Amino acid sequence: MSAIPTRETGLGPGELLQLLRxxxxxxxxxxxxxxxxxRSTVSLRVDALLASGLLAPSGEAASTGGRPPARFAFNPxxxxxxGADIGATHANVALTDLRGRVLSEAAERLDVTDGPVPVLDRVIATIGxxxxxxxxxxxxxxxxxxxxxxxxxxxSGRPRRPPIMPGWDGFDVPGHVRRHWDVPVLVDNDVNIMALGEHVTAHADLDHVLFVKVATGIGAGIISGRQLLRGAVGAAGDLGHVAAPNAAGVRCACGNTGCLEAVASGRAIIRQLSAAGVPVAxxxxVVALVNGGNIEAAHAVRQAGRTIGEVLAMCVSMLNPELVVIGGSLAGAGESLIAGVRExxxxxxxxxxxxxxxIVPAxxxxxxxxxxxxxxxxxxxxxxxxxxRGLLSSG
Known part of the structure; x- marks a missing residue:
């Protein structure tokens, strides 16, 4: 490829690809x-994208005389x-195409407290x-x-003082992974990627979505204008450590007191039920007890939903989303949690x-x-x- 046409003569090939995606x-x-x-300029761009494999022939158009013109389409x-989702005790790893469609996947049981090198090496081996x-x-x-x-x-892709990840603070996650796979490596917190996944899979037609994960911890991912909002340093959506009503003095895992996570997360519900003599670990x-009709568990989960709703009410007034999605492991408790939030x-x-x-479940x-x-x-x-840039470097 001798030359890649640039924006000086119209849309660049990368912009043309956006039309074809x-x-x-x-x-x-x-x-x-x-x-x-x-037409000659378009042909140069199409030829460059065909050579990269990002476009592929896709049949022929109806002929108006002579040879039918060829059609081209994005080649995912x-x-x-x-895509790798690392949790406290697991890692889900998937291979996808360029549309994000899952081609194959694997799940690994692990302990994030083992530290970054052992955990990431497990993920790297799974990728292989x-x-x-x-x-x-x-x-x-x-x-x-x-x-x-x-x-x-x-x-930078570096964790910053993660409460449940000893040894991970400041660790160069992309750098470690690139020593094994020399490709772009992007890192974000788990709630942000869940928000992206839920949005593109189930709500891609909506512009403004607030995704809330309720599990061992609580967090939020904010989609605004169909873009993920991360804030100045990536801390946007840290819902679990907002001050909650009636939580003064309750210590949180982050070291502060009165956090939403300290009184409405899965960890907090388990603590409350255990203190009441309900066998839960x-x-x-918790989800099994609620779905099985246990009154104490259903009441605890609904109250957690109400407490989360107190904080979400402020978020809704400030962000004005079209949709609030409740996800995470405790979303399996269904209406007990959702009803408390809606109320x-x-x-x-x-x-x-x-x-x-x-306000809907994920x-x-x-x-x-x-x-x-x-x-x-x-x-x-x-x-x-x-x-x-990729076309230029390969040209």
Whole structure:
């Protein structure tokens, strides 16, 4: 490839690719009509994208005389992406295409307190197995996305004082992974990637979505204008450590007192039920008791929902989302949790903000994290400027 056309002569090839990512096959003539560029300029861009594999032939258009013109479409199979969702006691790893569609996946039991090197090496080995089983190598790997169960400085991919991750503070997660797989590695906290996964899978038509994870901890992911909001240093959505009503003096795992997480998380519910003599040890136990009709468990979960609703009511008034999605392991308790949230949010938030607001359980389940982590990578590597840099470097 001798030359890659630039924006000086219209849309660059990376921008042209954005038009084609909807999957609709188009001819060169159709692209010239849509973009207003000369047919020869469009052909240069199409040829560059075909050579990269990001476009592929997709049949022929109807002929108006002579040879039928060829159609081209985005090729999501051109590369694969890894999405990894690391939790306190597990890691889910998936191989996806460039649309974020899961091709294969694996789950590993692990303990995040073992430290970054042992945990990440387990994930790295799992990536190798998935790639090998799919017949793909590092040249096919577009990038790796990782979600971690704690605060992450997204710009560097380093955890920052994560409460349940001893030894991880400041660790160079991308650097360690790139020593094994020399590809882009992006890292974010687990709630952000779950928000991305739920949005692109189930609510891609909505612009403003607030995703709330209720599990061992509590956190939120904010989608605004169809973009994930991370804030100045990646701390946006740290809902679990907002001061909760009637929680003064209750100590939180973060070292502070009065946090929402200290009184309404899975850990807090387990503590309350255990003190009342209800045999429960895990979030799964809580969900099973609620779904089995246990009155004490149902009451505790509903009260947790109300407390979460007190904080969410402020968020709804400030952010004005179209949808609030409740996910995480305790979302399996169904209406007991959701009803408590709705009761307070609809009663406390401004009518203008709640007039069309829906509060619903998550639908993507355990795949939300891996799909979101992969989506994070896809959004980065298929950005127009990144595509054009890749074409230039290979030209």
């Amino acid at each position: 909807d999957g609709q096959p188009r001819t060169r003539a159709e692209l010239a009509r849509i973009t207003g560029m000369a 199979q051109a590369r694969v992406v890894v 197995r998935l790639l090998g089983a799919a017949g793909r190598g590092v040249r096919d790997l577009a990038g790796i996305g990782i979600g971690l169960p704690g605060p992450v400085e997204h710009s 895990t979030n799964s136990d 307070v949010v609809y009663g406390r938030s401004l009518p203008l903000a709640t007039g069309h607001l829906q 639908t993507t389940g355990f795949q939300a994290g891996v799909i979101g982590a992969a989506t994070m990578v896809v959004q980065d590597v298929l950005a127009a400027e990144r595509v054009e």
